[in-house]
Amino acid sequence: MPDKLNDVVAELALANRILGNEGVLDAFGHVSARHPGDPGRYLLPRARSPGLVEPADILEFTLDSEPVKPPKVHMYAERVIHGCIYQARPDVMAICHHHAPAIMPFAIAGKPIVPVFHLGAAGGEDMPFWDQHDEFGATNLLVVKQEEGHSLARALGNHPAVLMNRHGATVVGGNIKELVSRSIFMCQNAVYQLQALMLGTPDRLHHGEVELAGAISRMPNVVTRTWEYWSARVGMPAARGAKKTARTAPRARSKAKKRR
Amino acid sequence: MPDKLNDVVAELALANRILGNEGVLDAFGHVSARHPGDPGRYLLPRARSPGLVEPADILEFTLDSEPVKPPKVHMYAERVIHGCIYQARPDVMAICHHHAPAIMPFAIAGKPIVPVFHLGAAGGEDMPFWDQHDEFGATNLLVVKQEEGHSLARALGNHPAVLMNRHGATVVGGNIKELVSRSIFMCQNAVYQLQALMLGTPDRLHHGEVELAGAISRMPNVVTRTWEYWSARVGMPAARGAKKTARTAPRARSKAKKRR
Amino acid sequence: MPDKLNDVVAELALANRILGNEGVLDAFGHVSARHPGDPGRYLLPRARSPGLVEPADILEFTLDSEPVKPPKVHMYAERVIHGCIYQARPDVMAICHHHAPAIMPFAIAGKPIVPVFHLGAAGGEDMPFWDQHDEFGATNLLVVKQEEGHSLARALGNHPAVLMNRHGATVVGGNIKELVSRSIFMCQNAVYQLQALMLGTPDRLHHGEVELAGAISRMPNVVTRTWEYWSARVGMPAARGAKKTARTAPRARSKAKKRR
């Protein structure tokens, strides 16, 4: 079990760095994973920019978003996003909250992101919107109260992602790698949708295509390929070999660098 | 002959890295070359992101897209794109399938890319469209069946490229270097065409200009110059000197780095 | 006191490099801080591109923008922007004048930047405009005369920023870190606002939200997090530990590099 936990912690740290490096996250945003051995707990870094996160930064929380051990470091103010969604969605094993430039125009204009290319189907067909002001009036738009987190989780429903007006988006996944690819493909989809609109009318995927193409990012072949690519771009070996790498760290790492 | 094969394999690996580095390919897309000694076979990397491809990753396939030696590694699911086009087009010696951000708005809005600057003429005058849904109904949009590959090859016809609705594009070339420059110039052309539309009406090349300017990327002078440039940007010496370089690798490579 | 001055000088140099690296400043623009021990003086680099500024480049000026010690190096022609605003706004401790690509379309089209996402509230609700031509007729648009500086300061009023037609913007802060984050968030807000307009009508923050969200960038938790992130991206340790770092420079720096 501790081995399994170590693997998830390493993969989560790498997911943070990948999403930081691929332009989904910057100084802000956060990525969590459900505890592999206890569905009533989740793992989330201390309050640090995702691109800088290391395994040692990752803390353990109850689903009420209380730290299991009182930490001496700052915690993300918005961690209820994670706790409330893990409570509402037993199928969700990883969550990312972000303000990616790609999706902000949609979150600000209140226009839905719809799947316009095969990989974009990972974001689902009818992405819901949530406006904190509707239920809570004027706030600083941070999701910090339990009732705000629960409201967001309700808006998410069974969807893979929810847009948050004048704020950003929250994306979920059945595992860390699905979350990472969904977050990246959803951003690409948003960029293409906006630019296609400048040419004419974007041609969205047919209903049946969304379901079938939505599964591409779960194909083992694709997962291996994308994870190696994104890992290489942050200068890290792909997580699959992370444990092995740890034992032979210097050589494995220098190889990863050369490979770029 | 083995020397010739080694040269093509080295050039194909470099082409993969160049197209990955210049923003035509990312985690996805693939680039192949026809076997230099056997027109009934083609060379294609194992399922790996193009920017990471090395000569050792390159496998040999029949035109039915069956591996000549059963490999122990993953293969691209969409390799029928390559096999079917090599069958239909004896003049084609290299093929690239991609989802470059530059062309996606056109593939999604269903608007033709037309040559708007001299180098963009490499993409030809009337780029055809292919919509997998027309003939095959709801799929995951990946081109994986022989009949899908043949249908795409028919849509391509004698053109240098075909746009694939809600998916991407496939580009062909008379050799690897022509393919690389055509893929890159076509992306630049698409970006300029979209932005010119925001200013007014893009002024497309006159009919006679397309034919004449389309030959620029085959001028030996231009090929040498572009190949050195793109090679330097991936930190590799230009392929022309690849064999010589292999013999004096350490020095040649460190020179290439300095040159940048 | 000298220690306090050294800290501010180090932080100001780092702020220059951060704003250069984050795309707010390029060859042009300048960033100043009020003298920590004498509100009648301010600190501003010699005429050098902000991304290259080092602590040794920072000079001391009176609020009339005269150098305290006649320097042997070039000074920024537009330093009256700083002197005149420090005179008019006792609350202002740091100032940035820039031509960031993100805000130029607004400065050129004469359209207001309004807060469209929570962090964008740092720019305030009603950003004023200043057109040098209105009061001074045809100039080279550089703000070099005292009366030009005073006019700009009047237009700024009590706002956190002012747009300058056909020129750029000037941003102020209660301290250096607030200035840096406000400058960056204002640029992000401008980009998102422009792109949201291409989708439809940008949804601006509600009145009460602007005030509340405007305070996010002053939350200690957020300041620590953003400063570490932006510092890491210029390859420098966060300024908080700058003094300690100075003592153990070689090791501290190599760590900072690894951390990236």
Added chain:
Amino acid sequence: MPDKLNDVVAELALANRILGNEGVLDAFGHVSARHPGDPGRYLLPRARSPGLVEPADILEFTLDSEPVKPPKVHMYAERVIHGCIYQARPDVMAICHHHAPAIMPFAIAGKPIVPVFHLGAAGGEDMPFWDQHDEFGATNLLVVKQEEGHSLARALGNHPAVLMNRHGATVVGGNIKELVSRSIFMCQNAVYQLQALMLGTPDRLHHGEVELAGAISRMPNVVTRTWEYWSARVGMPAARGAKKTARTAPRARSKAKKRR
């Protein structure tokens, strides 16, 4: 005199690399300077991508664009652009022909670039257009014949730059550094003008402002600052100290790197 020539050659090589690095030139484009000792000759690199040009690549040509010494290397096909303009414009000491992405939408839509911010005034008030097809019918759009070069020079007239339909632009300067800054500022101006148009009506500089602001890029203070900045970004010391650098190369270069 040889010293003066060496200085110009070094500065021209650096100008090539700077314009390559700042996104004005890519695999294509070329930059020349008039011979400092003989106004009847000009200096131009061999056919190589500008970002890779070194002093040893620079050749000498007569104003008929014939090489003074028959070279063993490829020459740019379009060098008549340089020869014909140097013939027509005794005031011009440096020329750049480019296809920068920033200006292509204007060259393709046939819309004028007008000065919309102070630095953009370097491009002049009424940038002329030249369409090779008007006088020469269908060509490959390369300017390779003497009469094509003379026609382009006539279209340029006394302006600082000319747009070439469906091709690019040609920019001139009173010296190399003026040429470099004009080329870069003109690109920035084009980007801002296009984006301002998406917001509303770009507000162009008043007539008197163009003349005054057009001189900014010739201010010694500005030249020193921009040249240091652009040089640092290509990892080279500013040309002013180039000769000194040559003598103490290893140390001077490693300093330049640190400075970044």
